[in-house]
Amino acid sequence: MPQTHASGQPYEDDAPEPAAAPAKAENTDALDSLLDEIDDSLQVNAEQFVRSFVQKGGQ
Amino acid sequence: MRIAGIETEYGIADPNNPQANPILMSSRLVEACRTWAGENTARWDYGGEDPLQDQRGHRRERAQAHPSMLTDEAEFDENVGAVSLRKRRGSWEDPAHLNAVLPNGSRFYVDHAHPEYSGPEVRAARDAVVWDTAGDAIALAALAQYRETEGLDLALYKNNVDGKGASYGTHENFLVRRDLDFDQLGRWLTPHLVTRQVLVGAGRVGLGQRGEGAGFQISQRADYMEAEVGLETTLRRPIINTRDEPHAERSRWRRLHVIIGDANCFEMATFLKIGTTALVLSAIEAEDERLDSLVLADAVPAVQTVSHDITLRAAIPLESGEQATALEVQRALLAICRDYAEDAADHTLLAHWERILDALSIDPFSAARDVEWVAKLALLGRLRERNATRHDDGSTELLEWSDARLAALDVQWSRLGDGWAAKLTAAGQVSRLTDDMEVAEAMKRAPRDTRAALRGRLIAARPDLVDAAGWSSVVIDRDTDHGNLEVIHLDDPHASTHPLIDALATQTL
Numbered sequence: 001m002p003q004t005h006a007s008g009q010p011y012e013d014d015a016p017e018p019a020a021a022p023a024k025a026e027n028t029d030a031l032d033s034l035l036d037e038i039d040d041s042l043q044v045n046a047e048q049f050v051r052s053f054v055q056k057g058g059q
Numbered sequence: 060m061r062i063a064g065i066e067t068e069y070g071i072a073d074p075n076n077p078q079a080n081p082i083l084m085s086s087r088l089v090e091a092c093r094t095w096a097g098e099n100t101a102r103w104d105y106g107g108e109d110p111l112q113d114q115r116g117h118r119r120e121r122a123q124a125h126p127s128m129l130t131d132e133a134e135f136d137e138n139v140g141a142v143s144l145r146k147r148r149g150s151w152e153d154p155a156h157l158n159a160v161l162p163n164g165s166r167f168y169v170d171h172a173h174p175e176y177s178g179p180e181v182r183a184a185r186d187a188v189v190w191d192t193a194g195d196a197i198a199l200a201a202l203a204q205y206r207e208t209e210g211l212d213l214a215l216y217k218n219n220v221d222g223k224g225a226s227y228g229t230h231e232n233f234l235v236r237r238d239l240d241f242d243q244l245g246r247w248l249t250p251h252l253v254t255r256q257v258l259v260g261a262g263r264v265g266l267g268q269r270g271e272g273a274g275f276q277i278s279q280r281a282d283y284m285e286a287e288v289g290l291e292t293t294l295r296r297p298i299i300n301t302r303d304e305p306h307a308e309r310s311r312w313r314r315l316h317v318i319i320g321d322a323n324c325f326e327m328a329t330f331l332k333i334g335t336t337a338l339v340l341s342a343i344e345a346e347d348e349r350l351d352s353l354v355l356a357d358a359v360p361a362v363q364t365v366s367h368d369i370t371l372r373a374a375i376p377l378e379s380g381e382q383a384t385a386l387e388v389q390r391a392l393l394a395i396c397r398d399y400a401e402d403a404a405d406h407t408l409l410a411h412w413e414r415i416l417d418a419l420s421i422d423p424f425s426a427a428r429d430v431e432w433v434a435k436l437a438l439l440g441r442l443r444e445r446n447a448t449r450h451d452d453g454s455t456e457l458l459e460w461s462d463a464r465l466a467a468l469d470v471q472w473s474r475l476g477d478g479w480a481a482k483l484t485a486a487g488q489v490s491r492l493t494d495d496m497e498v499a500e501a502m503k504r505a506p507r508d509t510r511a512a513l514r515g516r517l518i519a520a521r522p523d524l525v526d527a528a529g530w531s532s533v534v535i536d537r538d539t540d541h542g543n544l545e546v547i548h549l550d551d552p553h554a555s556t557h558p559l560i561d562a563l564a565t566q567t568l
Contacts, residue, residue: 056227
């Protein structure tokens with residue numbers, strides 16, 4: 001199964017495409033601004049975040 | 060639909076202090092919830108709990124029980140040998156077992172080291188979604204109050220794993236007839252619980268209880284299922300849990316306690332989880348022999364086989380000697396369940412069930428608006444592609460599954476309020492079954508067609524009279540009783556009227 005897929009949704013995001021993106025055309029759907037946000041957020045602290053997310057067992 | 064209810068244990072963390080004590084934070088969060096609710100809360104009545112009674116008819120000795128199973132312990136009296144529940148208001152409450160029973164009929168409380176929301180009893184799968192979503196909103200309201208009162212930050216996660224070995228549950232409860240043979244029930248329900256993951260799994264980065272293997276799987280909970288049947292919920296977790304606390308007239312009813320499910324951030328997943336399971340239970344109550352052909356040869360490994368197979372093509376061995384994929388078992392169950400639809404709501408459920416099975420069969424990614432694991436996998440795939448390594452020879456290598464960014468996305472997916480699932484929903488990429496107005500209403504009002512209406516109504520109208528409330532009891536403290544407490548027993552979960560409660564709720568102060 002392919003791990004990526006263009007959303008079947010109509011194009012709703014009128015934010016401009018990132019200028020330097022070498023990505024394919026299908027990357028310009030409504031998810032793009034969310035992915036930008038995720039990318040920015042995770043570049044900084046992903047490893048530390050994952051390491052410190054420790055829970056006690058529950059039911 | 061039969062009576063059902065959902066319990067959610069949230070992950071809890073102070074973003075600025077990973078070492079912060081989760082029991083203390085949970086306790087302060089419940090206290091904040093009480094503050095948010097104003098006067099309209101009640102303590103919990105532990106009178107109805109019996110965590111050591113087994114559906115198979117025997118009792119576990121207290122001394123042999125794991126301490127985490129003693130959920131009635133807060134008010135268990137060694138000398139009396141029974142549960143003592145008639146403490147007066149104002150008596151000491153253990154902060155580690157703090158409760159708030161709310162006007163929407165729910166219970167928000169500290170369970171082990173997590174805050175938990177147990178939704179009110181409902182009689183429709185869609186209502187289960189409404190009051191589950193309302194629970195998230197209540198948790199967020201409590202969170203806002205916590206930040207203000209404590210001056211500390213806090214984050215809540217609607218997931219089931221920390222990736223280090225710990226798991227915490229999202230349990231479903233269904234009322235089923237007592238006369239049904241429990242072993243038969245387990246045997247016929249297990250194929251559904253094992254294969255419904257493809258519809259309702261929340262998705263997880265990491266394989267194995269500690270995430271020791273790199274990769275993606277369909278379910279959060281699958282790797283923690285270690286037995287077919289059992290009483291435990293915190294260790295050696297079983298697919299079929301036998302805890303026998305009916306919270307209803309014992310001679311007529313069982314409460315089936317399902318612990319295999321994932322916490323879902325997608326409303327459609329919650330809808331299908333409750334609705335499909337309720338219909339399969341109707342087929343079981345009717346002793347539909349077609350269910351026999353779907354019995355699995357070995358259910359525990361099948362849970363992991365289904366969860367670890369994102370191609371949806373893995374064959375599961377059946378007891379009959381045949382084999383079937385999870386989608387094939389789901390198709391067969393859908394066909395059987397068509398005969399047990401009772402109302403328009405059931406037909407809506409069947410239509411969604413079929414539509415989403417079709418989508419998963421043709422192209423799983425076409426189900427991304429409805430199926431949580433698919434949406435999560437799609438987002439992870441996009442992130443892997445964006446951060447792929449591009450070699451000089453033109454080849455590209457996707458971001459490795461072991462990369463911390465993918466594990467972080469997985470956890471942050473479920474963060475209440477500003478998690479990635481919430482943002483995906485806000486971006487219009489996720490099917491919704493509720494609207495915000497309705498959810499806001501359900502934070503304050505109980506379902507009208509179950510006994511939750513009684514509990515909620517009295518706590519909303521006359522909290523001054525309520526000493527404590529439980530699933531099947533409301534304890535009343537009136538001046539006219541000269542110091543005695545009156546326990547009103549609500550043994551019928553279908554009854555939404557009661558002469559005394561109705562009268563008290565309409566009395567003005």
